[in-house]
Each structure stands twice: as structure tokens, then as C-alpha cells.
Amino acid sequence: MAEILGGVFTSHVPAIGGAxxxxxxxxxxxxxxxxxxxxxxxxxxxxxPDIAVxxxxxxxxxxxxxxMPTFAVGAAPQYDNADEGWGLPVCxxxxxxxxxxxxxxxxxxxADFDITTCQKMLVDHAVMVPFQLLWPDAKEWPVxxxxxxxxxxxxxxxxxxxxxxxxHAVHDAIEEWEGDERVVxxxxxxxxxxxxxxxxxxxxxxxxxFCLDSLGPSPEALIKDTSLDIIEKAGSQGIEILNWIAAxxxxxxxxxxxxxxxxxxxxxxxxxxxxxxxx
Amino acid sequence: MAEILGGVFTSHVPAIGGAxxxxxxxxxxxxxxxxxxxxxxxxxxxxxPDIAVxxxxxxxxxxxxxxMPTFAVGAAPQYDNADEGWGLPVCxxxxxxxxxxxxxxxxxxxADFDITTCQKMLVDHAVMVPFQLLWPDAKEWPVxxxxxxxxxxxxxxxxxxxxxxxxHAVHDAIEEWEGDERVVxxxxxxxxxxxxxxxxxxxxxxxxxFCLDSLGPSPEALIKDTSLDIIEKAGSQGIEILNWIAAxxxxxxxxxxxxxxxxxxxxxxxxxxxxxxxx
Amino acid sequence: MHAExxxxxxxxxxxGDMARRxxxxxxxxxxxxDAENRKAFLEDEDAYCDKFNLTEEQRRAxxxxxxxxxxxxGGNIYYLAKLAGIFGLSVQDLGAQQTGMSxxxxxxxxxxxxxxx
Amino acid sequence: MHAExxxxxxxxxxxGDMARRxxxxxxxxxxxxDAENRKAFLEDEDAYCDKFNLTEEQRRAxxxxxxxxxxxxGGNIYYLAKLAGIFGLSVQDLGAQQTGMSxxxxxxxxxxxxxxx
Ligand SMILES: [Fe+3]
Ligand SMILES: [Fe+3]
Numbered sequence: 001m002a003e004i005l006g007g008v009f010t011s012h013v014p015a016i017g018g019a020x021x022x023x024x025x026x027x028x029x030x031x032x033x034x035x036x037x038x039x040x041x042x043x044x045x046x047x048x049p050d051i052a053v054x055x056x057x058x059x060x061x062x063x064x065x066x067x068m069p070t071f072a073v074g075a076a077p078q079y080d081n082a083d084e085g086w087g088l089p090v091c092x093x094x095x096x097x098x099x100x101x102x103x104x105x106x107x108x109x110x111a112d113f114d115i116t117t118c119q120k121m122l123v124d125h126a127v128m129v130p131f132q133l134l135w136p137d138a139k140e141w142p143v144x145x146x147x148x149x150x151x152x153x154x155x156x157x158x159x160x161x162x163x164x165x166x167x168h169a170v171h172d173a174i175e176e177w178e179g180d181e182r183v184v185x186x187x188x189x190x191x192x193x194x195x196x197x198x199x200x201x202x203x204x205x206x207x208x209x210f211c212l213d214s215l216g217p218s219p220e221a222l223i224k225d226t227s228l229d230i231i232e233k234a235g236s237q238g239i240e241i242l243n244w245i246a247a248x249x250x251x252x253x254x255x256x257x258x259x260x261x262x263x264x265x266x267x268x269x270x271x272x273x274x275x276x277x278x279x
Numbered sequence: 280m281a282e283i284l285g286g287v288f289t290s291h292v293p294a295i296g297g298a299x300x301x302x303x304x305x306x307x308x309x310x311x312x313x314x315x316x317x318x319x320x321x322x323x324x325x326x327x328p329d330i331a332v333x334x335x336x337x338x339x340x341x342x343x344x345x346x347m348p349t350f351a352v353g354a355a356p357q358y359d360n361a362d363e364g365w366g367l368p369v370c371x372x373x374x375x376x377x378x379x380x381x382x383x384x385x386x387x388x389x390a391d392f393d394i395t396t397c398q399k400m401l402v403d404h405a406v407m408v409p410f411q412l413l414w415p416d417a418k419e420w421p422v423x424x425x426x427x428x429x430x431x432x433x434x435x436x437x438x439x440x441x442x443x444x445x446x447h448a449v450h451d452a453i454e455e456w457e458g459d460e461r462v463v464x465x466x467x468x469x470x471x472x473x474x475x476x477x478x479x480x481x482x483x484x485x486x487x488x489f490c491l492d493s494l495g496p497s498p499e500a501l502i503k504d505t506s507l508d509i510i511e512k513a514g515s516q517g518i519e520i521l522n523w524i525a526a527x528x529x530x531x532x533x534x535x536x537x538x539x540x541x542x543x544x545x546x547x548x549x550x551x552x553x554x555x556x557x558x
Numbered sequence: 559m560h561a562e563x564x565x566x567x568x569x570x571x572x573x574g575d576m577a578r579r580x581x582x583x584x585x586x587x588x589x590x591x592d593a594e595n596r597k598a599f600l601e602d603e604d605a606y607c608d609k610f611n612l613t614e615e616q617r618r619a620x621x622x623x624x625x626x627x628x629x630x631x632g633g634n635i636y637y638l639a640k641l642a643g644i645f646g647l648s649v650q651d652l653g654a655q656q657t658g659m660s661x662x663x664x665x666x667x668x669x670x671x672x673x674x675x
Numbered sequence: 676m677h678a679e680x681x682x683x684x685x686x687x688x689x690x691g692d693m694a695r696r697x698x699x700x701x702x703x704x705x706x707x708x709d710a711e712n713r714k715a716f717l718e719d720e721d722a723y724c725d726k727f728n729l730t731e732e733q734r735r736a737x738x739x740x741x742x743x744x745x746x747x748x749g750g751n752i753y754y755l756a757k758l759a760g761i762f763g764l765s766v767q768d769l770g771a772q773q774t775g776m777s778x779x780x781x782x783x784x785x786x787x788x789x790x791x792x
């Protein structure tokens with residue numbers, strides 16, 4: 001039976017990828033953010049996960065408005081990164097875990113999740129920035145991956161409670177898997193930020209703290225809000241917390257917080273990282 | 280409040296489109312099938328629906344295995360037909376009902392259906408053959424359309440019960456719509472047939488009769504089977520009955536059977552048409 | 559790794575195992591929605607199969623026009639029908655081939671089912 | 676026809692109304708994932724906007740490099756960011772423009788939020 005090691009949660013702001021490309025990790029602006037990661041990287045190199053299930057949102061690389069899925073699950077043998085238009089270096093590809101993916105897909109559809117199944121899927125900075133943060137010195141990515149994309153772009157968005165339920169179903173599927181792989185769950189995006197409109201630059205430390213405090217012990221507290229409530233509290237792109245909520249559901253059970261970091265600002269964003277180990 | 284007039288159910292075999300293109304409706308081979316439609320066409324010209332909500336499955340025109348949605352809902356201002364590779368004439372385009380589509384989409388996501396929203400969508404013979412059958416003399420299609428595609432191609436397929444629940448949610452959304460449009464629901468595909476494998480040509484009259492007898496008064500009888508059970512009973516492509524089941528859910532409530540036709544064979548298929556009027 | 563599959567005689571549900579195996583073949587067939595691609599295939603079948611990275615098993619099945627072998631190689635009938643269309647073959651022709659019958663016999667069998675009480 | 680919308684000051688949720696209005700503009704911006712398309716836009720902006728059938732409102736907003744006007748015309752910030760990238764503008768530049776601040780002031784405001792207890 002597969003083992004779920006815990007959950008890693010991190011912002012995925014593209015500018016972080018730029019800072020990594022330029023080697024700015026120790027600069028004054030960046031250091032307080034990058035300081036959150038050595039503890040997580042050490043935990044990962046100690047726990048040695050085989051598979052990462054990554055909840056993220058696509059920002060217009062793989063999906064467009066012609067076919068916008070609420071939930072999309074990767075089933076590819078390999079996931080390529082690609083040019084997103086702003087000159088971030090293209091990262092090397094990720095190895096998929098297609099048998100494991102199809103097991104999740106069978107379980108999810110069997111549990112009435114109406115997912116879109118993707119045998120080909122480009123993954124954007126929302127996957128690649130976290131991978132660079134979690135495995136900074138990797139010559140080759142040390143895990144295989146199942147990307148799960150949640151629509152945070154076009155309303156109606158899935159509700160926070162539906163996202164948590166998706167996570168729970170993924171949890172059950174992982175627990176049912178007969179292989180002995182060690183699985184880490186990753187949730188990317190957030191925390192509070194807003195890129196668009198007269199409210200651009202909006203941040204909300206109180207709400208972010210509530211999220212960081214609640215995610216481990218009481219994720220149900222986060223799903224009392226609607227998606228629009230969250231946008232009001234966390235900004236239009238703060239809704240990326242949906243990825244964290246789903247990832248928390250996939251970790252399941254009880255967790256202990258092993259690491260936390262919160263820093264304002266990275267670009268327009270209140271950036272954070274969090275490591276929850278399963279107990 | 281929108282009014283749901285009833286449901287029209289019909290096979291959508293591409294060869295029917297070929298027969299229409301060649302004017303073979305009165306030929307011995309085709310007449311017993313086409314005979315099912317005057318009663319439906321008359322009912323439609325009497326009831327004058329404004330909008331058709333069409334449950335169908337795509338056969339590899341708009342969707343491929345890179346992004347295969349379980350349920351996809353059209354939100355386009357116009358839906359084009361296109362070349363599917365076997366020389367059927369390309370039909371003229373259908374007008375969409377985007378405001379109505381978005382109302383359905385809001386309701387469905389709000390009810391935890393994880394649909395894929397399609398602002399651009401090619402519709403294949405599974406929509407166009409039924410339209411040619413229902414409105415045979417139309418110079419312009421007299422209804423606007425919301426196409427809803429159900430995955431009947433790549434397993435895992437949605438369960439029959441999930442498809443009926445989708446239909447019920449569409450029903451509720453239509454009833455909530457504040458416009459006074461008159462809505463007809465269309466379900467296309469089936470009945471029993473199998474194109475692939477050593478069992479190609481498989482038909483099952485008993486199961487088809489059970490479907491035709493049950494759909495109106497007791498659709499719940501059809502959802503006791505799993506999708507694989509249905510494939511065993513109705514053939515690999517007989518699973519297109521999922522479109523009928525969802526459409527029946529969208530009609531909702533009680534219905535009276537106004538017309539029924541069943542004929543073997545059209546191409547490899549047990550072909551049928553059914554008109555259920557809402558009471 | 560899988561739960562016991564629901565086996566149906568003479569039938570291969572197009573599930574994840576088949577969808578993985580057949581991706582390239584189905585991608586090639588999907589391209590045949592476009593008339594120019596159908597023409598390119600007819601003009602140079604080998605080059606076209608190369609372009610879509612067909613496996614050896616898939617290439618052999620396509621070269622032999624062998625539908626059961628295409629299905630065994632992961633082909634899905636909805637996509638394969640577009641390849642068959644290039645050769646002017648209908649789904650009844652495919653049915654006859656797969657069941658080892660002549661096309662006339664296959665059609666007669668279907669008509670006979672319609673005649674039964 | 677709609678239930679009362681949840682209004683959020685200074686914020687335009689990208690819903691069906693906006694997604695319909697902005698389809699062409701967002702389609703153009705989505706094309707900028709491809710370096711050749713970015714080049715084509717820079718070489719002949721008008722022709723490129725024609726190719727994507729931008730509305731007059733959208734063309735004016737693009738010509739004026741006016742982000743709030745692009746959003747009003749249905750642009751979604753994730754796609755618009757790709758257009759901004761062509762001009763070397765970051766999301767902080769966009770934030771400054773939309774809030775009517777200088778870029779330095781916008782950045783300083785964010786830094787100040789980080790300093791607060
Ligand atoms: Fe993001
Ligand atoms: Fe069909």
C-alpha cells in the first residue's frame with residue numbers, strides 16, 4: 001500500500017523562477033522567502049518520495065477558454081514545461097506515473113468526480129517553480145508526478161468544499177493503490193494577491209494567517225467561504241488557495257506542522273511555504 | 280420561467296446522414312427508420328421550442344485523448360460542424376444560446392458537477408444527424424442549442440447514475456432560468472450496437488426494449504447497471520444510452536410517450552426514436 | 559495493480575491501459591479529420607506513420623489493414639473509423655473483417671436480426 | 676437574467692459575461708506563448724489584431740496599453756500578462772498602472788505591508 005508522507009505547500013509566483021535563473025536567492029529581497037525552503041528540501045531528501053501529486057492551476061499554457069476543465073488530471077508518461085511568453089527559462093521535463101494516474105482517474109470517476117483526463121499536458125510555472133524550490137540542486141527530478149489542475153481562472157470556480165472533497169477522493173485512491181510508492185502531496189499558489197483591477201496589490205495578512213493556522217488542524221474552517229468570499233478576502237489570485245485546500249484533503253488524516261514561512265512581498269504576492277507531515 | 284416541452288431521443292448513426300445527403304429516405308432499407316420522424320417533426324413544429332439542450336457524445340471531432348472531459352458544456356455563440364473524415368457533407372452551423380449556457384454552467388458547477396466549459400466547440404454527426412432528422416426541411420435551424428457532451432469513448436466512463444444526476448441538475452437549472460424560452464431536450468445515440476472487436480455487429484433487442492419501455496416511466500431502472508454492464512448488454516457503442524439517460528433526467532418529472540420507433544438494422548445499429556412529452 | 563477487470567467476450571473496453579498503448583495511433587487517426595492529412599497519408603504512408611511515431615505493432619497493423627490488430631495495439635474504433643474512411647471502408651466492412659465474415663454475410667446477419675419476431 | 680452578483684470593489688471576477696466579451700482578446704494573448712507570434716505582433720500589431728478579430732474596444736485598449744480598459748473589454752489578467760511580457764512589463768508594472776501609482780510607489784507600498792507588525 002502506498003504511503004502518504006505529508007503535504008508541501010508553496011507560492012509559485014513566476015518571478016521566483018526568474019530569481020532562481022539569476023541566482024538571486026541570497027539577495028535581500030529574496031532571501032526571506034527562500035529561507036523557507038532548506039527545511040522542506042531536507043525533509044524531502046530524508047523522506048525520499050517516489051511520486052508527487054501536485055495540485056496547481058494552469059495560467060494559460062495548457063488550457064484555453066475553448067475547453068476549460070474544472071478539474072484536469074494528468075495521465076501522461078512525461079510532462080513538458082514550455083515558453084509562457086515572459087522569457088522564463090524552460091525547465092526540463094517531469095516524468096509521469098501513468099499507471100498511478102489511471103488508478104486515481106478510475107477512482108475519481110467512480111466517486112462521481114467529472115474530471116478531464118489529460119494524456120498530454122504542458123505544465124507551467126505553477127508546477128515548475130515549486131519543483132525548483134523543493135529540489136534546488138536536482139540534476140534530474142527525483143520524483144515522478146501526477147499533476148492535477150484546478151480551474152481558478154474562469155468563473156464559476158469549483159467551491160472550496162468541492163476542492164477539499166476532490167482531495168479526499170485522491171487520498172482514498174492513493175491509500176487503495178497496491179504499490180508501495182511513497183507519495184508527497186504538493187499544493188501550489190497563493191497566498192493573498194491580486195494582479196488585476198483597481199485593487200491590484202491587495203494583500204490580507206490576517207486571512208493568510210488564518211489559512212496557515214487552519215490548513216493543518218482544521219481545513220474545514222477554510223471551506224465555509226464560497227470562492228467569491230475568498231476572492232474578496234485574499235484577492236483575485238489569492239483564490240489559488242483552492243490548490244492548497246485540495247492538497248490538504250489528499251494528505252488526509254492528522255498532520256504536524258514541520259515548517260512554515262510567510263513573507264511579504266514577492267512581486268505582488270504574500271508568499272508562503274508550509275510543510276505538514278502526516279502523523 | 281422557461282418551459283420544458285419534453286424529450287426527443289434518436290440514434291445518430293453517420294450512415295443516416297449519408298442517406299439524407301443521397302435522398303434515400305423512401306428506399307426499402309431506410310424507410311422503416313425514417314418513418315419514425317414525421318410524428319416528432321410535427322410535434323416540434325407545433326410546440327415551437329426556442330432552445331434545444333442536446334446530450335450527445337463526440338466521436339473524435341472536438342475532443343482528443345490529450346484533454347478528454349467527462350462532461351463538456353457548450354457556451355459558444357455558434358457551433359460549427361466539420362469534416363469528420365468520411366465525406367459526409369458539412370452541415371450549416373448551429374446558433375448557440377450563450378447566456379442560457381452560462382446559466383446552466385453556473386448552476387452545474389454550483390451543484391458540484393466538474394464540467395469542462397467550451398466557448399468554442401465543433402459538433403459532429405451526433406448532433407447534426409438528429410437535427411437533420413428532427414427538422415428535415417429547415418433552411419435555417421429553428422432552435423438555438425446548448426450541446427452537452429458525455430464521454431462514452433475513454434474509460435472510466437461516468438456511471439449511468441451520474442449521468443441521470445447531471446440531467447436532473449440541468450433540469451433544475453432550466454426551471455430556474457428567468458427567461459420564457461421553450462426548451463426541448465434531445466438525447467442522441469444508441470441503441471444497441473458494437474463496431475469493434477470479435478463481437479462487432481452485436482445487438483440486443485430485449486435490452487433495447489427494456490430501455491424504450493423504462494426511459495419514460497422509470498428511468499431509475501436504467502441506472503442499476505454500471506457502464507460496463509451496459510456495454511455487455513448493449514454493445515460497446517450501445518453505451519451511448521448514457522446520453523438518453525442524461526436527457527431523460529433533464530426532461531424531469533412525468534412524461535407521456537407520444538411516438539416510438541425501433542428498427543434493425545441501420546448500418547450495424549439497432550436504431551430507434553422516441554418522443555416523450557412532459558405532462 | 560488493477561482491480562479485477564469486468565471481462566466482456568469479444569470486446570476490449572478502451573480504458574487507461576489501451577488509451578496509453580494506442581495514443582500515437584489514435585493521434586494519427588484523429589489527424590484524418592483534415593482532408594490534407596488524409597492526402598498526405600495516401601501519398602506516403604510510411605512517412606506519415608513516422609511523423610506520429612507509431613510503434614512497430616501499430617505500423618504493422620495499419621500496413622495490414624487489420625482492425626483487430628489495430629485495436630490490440632490500442633486503437634479506438636471511433637478514431638480508426640477515420641482511417642477506414644480513407645480506404646472507403648464503412649463500419650459494416652470493418653464488422654465483417656473483425657468477425658471473419660464476408661461483407662454480404664455480415665449485412666445479411668444484421669438484416670436477419672431485424673426480421674426475427 | 677442573473678442572480679445578484681457578489682460585488683467586490685476594484686475587482687472584476689472573470690465570469691461568463693467577461694469570458695464571452697473577451698474571447699478574441701484572450702485568444703490573441705494566449706497565442707503569445709509562442710515566440711513567433713510575439714514577433715509577428717511586434718512587427719505588425721494591426722494585422723495581428725485583425726487576425727484575431729479583436730473588437731474596436733479591445734483594439735483601442737491594446738493600442739493604448741491600458742490594462743483596466745483591456746479588463747473592461749473582457750481580458751483576463753493571466754492572458755494579458757503574456758501581452759505585457761512582450762513590452763517587458765511585469766505584474767508590478769501592471770499593478771502600478773491599474774492603481775494609478777508610479778511603479779516605485781507601488782513597490783514601496785508592497786514592501787511597507789511586509790514591514791508592518
Ligand atoms: Fe498563480
Ligand atoms: Fe455514435
